Amino acid sequence: EAQPERVQKLLDRFKVPEMRDTQGMYAHGALDRMVAEQTWLCPIQADRKEKGAYYSPSRDIVVLPMKQQFNKGATPEDIYRDGMEFYSTMLHEMTHSTMTPERLNREAGAKFGDPKYAKEELVAELTAAMISHSMGFDSKVTDNSAAYLDSWIGALRQEPKFIVSVMADVNKASEMILDRVDAQRISLGEQPYLAKNDPLMAPLEDEICPFRNAAIIKTRSGDFALRASYNGVDLGVKPIERSTARMYFQLTDQREKDIFLGSAIRKNYESEIAGIDRRASKSLSIV
Structure with missing residues (x-):
C-alpha cells in the first residue's frame, strides 16, 4: 500500500464521528x-444516580453517575460535549482501577492530599486526558483537566521523585485501557486506536522515521514547528499548522507517532532532503 494512502488512513482514524x-x-x-x-x-456501575464518580479498591468497582446527570448544557454543542465529559470521567476512574497489585501495581496514598495520593490523581487525570485526545474529544474537555492537575502538583513538590515515574505509569495505564477499548472497536467493525491491534496497519520498515533530532516543538510565539536533521545535515526549523501538531500529540502509539512525524518531515523538507540526496549521490559517483 502506498505511503500517502496509509498516512491518510492514520489521519482518518482519529476523526471523531458525529455519534x-x-x-x-x-x-x-x-x-x-x-x-x-x-x-x-472490574465492574463499572453507571445506571444509578450518584453524587460523584469513584473507584472503590475494597469492592474493586468503578461507580459513575448516570450519563444523564452530565447533561447540563444550554446549547446542542454544549450538550454534545457533556457526553464527552461523561466518558472522560469514566476513563479517569478506569485508570484508578488499574493500580491494583495484580494489574499495574501502583501504590496509592493513605490519605487525601499526601504525595502518593497526589501522584495517583495525576496518573488518572493525565491518562484520561491522553486517551480523550486520542479519541478526538473537544479541546474544552481536556482543558478542564488543567485546573484539576494544578491542584495536585503542589502536593508532589514534597516528593519530586514521583514526577519521574508519572508518565511511565500513564503510558502503561493508557495502553491497558486502549487495548480493551480496541477489542470492542474491532467487534463493532471500527478501526482500533493502537497500531499493534490493527491488522491493516502492518509494520513497514521504510515508514519508520529515519531522521535525527526529529521533533515537533512549540515556539516562543506559541506556534508549532518541525525540526530534524538528515544524513548529518541540520534541516533547520519550519513552522507547521497547529492542527498538524495537535494530531501528532493525540497519538499514543509510538510507532504511529514515528510514522506521522516522518511523513510530516518528508512533506515539509522535500526540497532540502532531495538536495542532500543529490549531493550524496554526486559524492559517491566521484569516489
Missing part, C-alpha cells in the same frame, strides 16, 4: 459496549 445518543450527547460505541457487557477489568 449522538437520544439526548443529543456524544456517544462512544466501544465504551458503551464495554459497560453494557462488563468487559473491563
Whole structure:
C-alpha cells in the first residue's frame, strides 16, 4: 500500500464521528459496549444516580453517575460535549482501577492530599486526558483537566521523585485501557486506536522515521514547528499548522507517532532532503 494512502488512513482514524445518543450527547460505541457487557477489568456501575464518580479498591468497582446527570448544557454543542465529559470521567476512574497489585501495581496514598495520593490523581487525570485526545474529544474537555492537575502538583513538590515515574505509569495505564477499548472497536467493525491491534496497519520498515533530532516543538510565539536533521545535515526549523501538531500529540502509539512525524518531515523538507540526496549521490559517483 502506498505511503500517502496509509498516512491518510492514520489521519482518518482519529476523526471523531458525529455519534449522538437520544439526548443529543456524544456517544462512544466501544465504551458503551464495554459497560453494557462488563468487559473491563472490574465492574463499572453507571445506571444509578450518584453524587460523584469513584473507584472503590475494597469492592474493586468503578461507580459513575448516570450519563444523564452530565447533561447540563444550554446549547446542542454544549450538550454534545457533556457526553464527552461523561466518558472522560469514566476513563479517569478506569485508570484508578488499574493500580491494583495484580494489574499495574501502583501504590496509592493513605490519605487525601499526601504525595502518593497526589501522584495517583495525576496518573488518572493525565491518562484520561491522553486517551480523550486520542479519541478526538473537544479541546474544552481536556482543558478542564488543567485546573484539576494544578491542584495536585503542589502536593508532589514534597516528593519530586514521583514526577519521574508519572508518565511511565500513564503510558502503561493508557495502553491497558486502549487495548480493551480496541477489542470492542474491532467487534463493532471500527478501526482500533493502537497500531499493534490493527491488522491493516502492518509494520513497514521504510515508514519508520529515519531522521535525527526529529521533533515537533512549540515556539516562543506559541506556534508549532518541525525540526530534524538528515544524513548529518541540520534541516533547520519550519513552522507547521497547529492542527498538524495537535494530531501528532493525540497519538499514543509510538510507532504511529514515528510514522506521522516522518511523513510530516518528508512533506515539509522535500526540497532540502532531495538536495542532500543529490549531493550524496554526486559524492559517491566521484569516489
